[in-house]
Amino acid sequence: MVIKILRNFARRIFSNLFKKKGKIKLGFYGPPNAGKTSLANRLCQDVLGEDLGTVSNVPHETRNVQFKEKVVIEKNRKKIEFKLIDTPGIATKVDFEDFLKFGLKKKEAQARSKEATQGIIEAIKWLDDMDAVIVVLDSTANPYSQVNITIIGNLVARKIPVLIVGNKIDLKKANIKKVQNAFPEYDVIGISAKTGKNMDDFYESLFKLVKKVK
Amino acid sequence: MAKKKRVRKVKDLTIHFMPYSEIRHDDAITRIKKIMGIILQDKIVILQGRLRPDEETRLIENTMTLIGNIKGFQGIEIASIDSEHRGVFDKMRRNLARILVGENDAITIIGPAQVVKEIKRNPKKIELMLKGR
Numbered sequence: 001m002v003i004k005i006l007r008n009f010a011r012r013i014f015s016n017l018f019k020k021k022g023k024i025k026l027g028f029y030g031p032p033n034a035g036k037t038s039l040a041n042r043l044c045q046d047v048l049g050e051d052l053g054t055v056s057n058v059p060h061e062t063r064n065v066q067f068k069e070k071v072v073i074e075k076n077r078k079k080i081e082f083k084l085i086d087t088p089g090i091a092t093k094v095d096f097e098d099f100l101k102f103g104l105k106k107k108e109a110q111a112r113s114k115e116a117t118q119g120i121i122e123a124i125k126w127l128d129d130m131d132a133v134i135v136v137l138d139s140t141a142n143p144y145s146q147v148n149i150t151i152i153g154n155l156v157a158r159k160i161p162v163l164i165v166g167n168k169i170d171l172k173k174a175n176i177k178k179v180q181n182a183f184p185e186y187d188v189i190g191i192s193a194k195t196g197k198n199m200d201d202f203y204e205s206l207f208k209l210v211k212k213v214k
Numbered sequence: 215m216a217k218k219k220r221v222r223k224v225k226d227l228t229i230h231f232m233p234y235s236e237i238r239h240d241d242a243i244t245r246i247k248k249i250m251g252i253i254l255q256d257k258i259v260i261l262q263g264r265l266r267p268d269e270e271t272r273l274i275e276n277t278m279t280l281i282g283n284i285k286g287f288q289g290i291e292i293a294s295i296d297s298e299h300r301g302v303f304d305k306m307r308r309n310l311a312r313i314l315v316g317e318n319d320a321i322t323i324i325g326p327a328q329v330v331k332e333i334k335r336n337p338k339k340i341e342l343m344l345k346g347r
Contacts, residue, residue, distance in 0.1 A: 090274065091289070092274055092277060092289050092290045092291060092292055092327070093277075093281075093288050093289025093290060093291065093327035094278070094281055094288070094289055095288040095289070095327065113281070113282070114282050117278040117279075117281045117282060118278070120274065120275075120278045121275050121278050121279070124271045124274065124275055127271070142334065142335070142336070144335045144336055144337065145293075145335070146270070146292045146293050146294060146333075146335070147274075149294070150267055150270040150271060150274070153266075153267030153270070154267040154268065154270075154271055156267070157266075157267050157268060182337075
């Protein structure tokens with residue numbers, strides 16, 4: 001009996017020691033319209049030559065969690081396989097009338113609003129399944145929004161490594177310093193998913209993030 | 215002659231101050247139930263302290279479930295602000311206080327989105343913008 005316990009213990013120790021880092025579940029989180037899908041698309045285009053999801057100016061375009069399996073990123077002869085998980089934007093309010101301003105009909109707006117609320121719940125539920133998360137923020141918007149703080153706080157509480165990306169730095173109003181000042185304890189990188197600006201630095205930071213995955 | 219500025223009157227606005235002692239011994243579900251109970255009466259809650267991150271996500275989930283099921287409810291606006299802690303000693307003192315008496319060294323404002331248009335927050339202040347009624 002004692003020998004059996006010792007043998008199992010030793011096996012567990014050795015298997016943990018030589019365990020390979022398998023596919024990493026990389027989540028994209030953030031408020032609506034920050035550019036999560038645009039960044040996921042940029043990544044997929046760079047690697048696979050195809051998009052992950054559709055993008056739009058209308059908020060809550062992504063209303064379901066979307067995946068892309070087997071995204072292998074190579075850098076300095078090192079390959080890492082990811083499963084990309086693009087999540088709906090997290091918000092504390094959803095008003096169908098906001099969608100009317102974008103030309104949607106009332107029924108379409110109401111349906112979109114309902115799907116958006118369900119998408120937010122789904123995104124929150126997925127938090128537990130992530131190995132690492134990229135929090136995508138709009139660098140032209142106020143970074144001190146409670147949603148941003150809530151998302152990052154939850155990731156920290158779950159000990160999930162975080163990289164904060166300030167997107168849309170191609171726009172005049174962008175203020176990446178403000179994003180960095182809001183989250184001084186985290187790695188913050190400014191990019192433009194639309195133009196591809198600073199994507200090399202993004203990949204560099206992504207590889208650093210992966211090192212933190214346990 | 216300069217034009218007189220018009221001040222729009224806000225009708226029937228109720229602010230509910232919730233001391234931390236009111237939720238200190240509650241579990242997450244009870245805390246959220248208490249807060250949502252007030253929010254659904256179209257009142258603004260000023261909470262002494264702040265919710266834990268997991269409680270905040272639970273509050274958001276709860277809010278999303280209620281949108282569409284309660285007529286006129288559009289969600290919530292929420293913001294927290296902490297007192298400034300600069301030095302290491304300050305942070306240690308705060309952590310110790312948190313362990314002893316709970317997280318009450320902050321202020322959280324939660325309001326229904328049909329009443330509160332926006333809560334603007336920066337590290338030093340919170341501005342509450344109400345919807346014209």
